[in-house]
Amino acid sequence: MGRRCALFTGDGRLGNQLFEAAFLDGILQTGDRLFATGMEEFLNGFDWERVAVRNREDTYKRRGFKRWLRRLGRMAVALRLVDGIGQTKQDFASGERHYLLHGSDVVQKRGIFSRFLYVDKGYFQSAEFAGEPSFRLKDEHKAAARAFLARLPAGPRAFIHVRRGDYRHWKIFDRSPLLPMSYYLRGIEIIKAAAPDTQFILLSDEVEAATAELGLSGLHVFSGQNVYEDLAMMTLCDGGIISNSTLSWWGGYFCGRKLPLISPRGWLATGLGFEYPAGITGPWMTPIEP
Known part of the structure; x- marks a missing residue:
């Protein structure tokens, strides 16, 4: 043909x-x-x-x-x-x-x-x-993340991706898609149970607010110059906590997956008894209730 x-x-x-x-x-x-x-x-x-x-x-x-x-x-x-x-x-x-x-x-x-x-x-x-x-992902976008990780203490690395920004003004199923900070804190405990010496790296469109809400000592904060550098950081980690964001999903997909990859059960339909988008939870994820 x-x-x-x-x-x-x-x-x-x-x-x-x-x-x-x-x-x-x-x-x-x-x-x-x-x-x-x-x-x-x-x-x-x-x-x-x-x-x-x-x-x-x-x-x-x-x-x-x-x-x-x-x-x-x-x-x-x-x-x-x-x-x-x-x-x-x-x-x-x-x-x-x-x-x-x-x-x-x-x-x-x-x-x-x-x-x-x-x-x-x-x-x-x-x-x-x-x-x-x-x-x-093009290799040129990974340089900043690699340099940042090289300065961290030894141990496995897990990202925490907190999506805020436009999610504050958007509704789906007549509800806000924002995930509570308790979801991220439970995810941190699950990863710590698997690897106590894990270094956690925060990425967020509202870094200062997310840092204050997490209240996590020893938290590392990464802010890339563009979306590709943020994605690169996620892909270079061993696992992490993803938000109900497609960018976060791909960060988890391409990461090392040596640590648990925490995801919100139901994704954009948490607590409604179904998942949306349908089938978005991958078999490599550890879904938990937000």
Whole structure:
């Protein structure tokens, strides 16, 4: 059949783009071509050699163009001209309210010109979709984290990623996604039980507030110059405590995993009896109640 050509219009910041790229990495073959929009944060920070990518930067002025591309791709799939693949939606119930959101399955459709593939909008935020991607963080982004770690006392290293910032003003299932500090403190105790001499490294978009709330003696604080340096620090640790953030998820995925990797049970749906996004908890995680 020869090399395939795929079209995908990405959304979100680096953590979301990593999930999107991982899904694409799993369905495309070496040498396939990807025409994309909105994947620039991922492409600027990661080496991805097996797929030839041409990306158009996603700006506010180009949102109309992205919507037009999606309509065109969906029409081509509906007319069975090209192959199509997309993430299905499922019903999530919280109390008396129901939410139709992306689920844990995909649907595929075959077209006449199977060399061409349209990948519909989706974040693909599950451990199964992530698979074992071939891309890796560019080495240039690891220098600051390596220099910081070299100055620490001996012992295993665990990161603590506290997400605040925009989460203070966002709601999902009509609730705030903010995790209580007690979640992080319980995670610290679990890791200490596994390795008492662990050095803990805090990363947060509100470093001063998080440091004060944790009240942990001997805590090391790392603030990278950009999101890639923060991610690099997480990947160079032996384990850690992740927030319900996609960036944190990938920090945990790429870290050494020699220590427990604590995650919030339910993720963005803590205490509701289900997990959202569905399937986001990986088998390498130790989920606990926040």
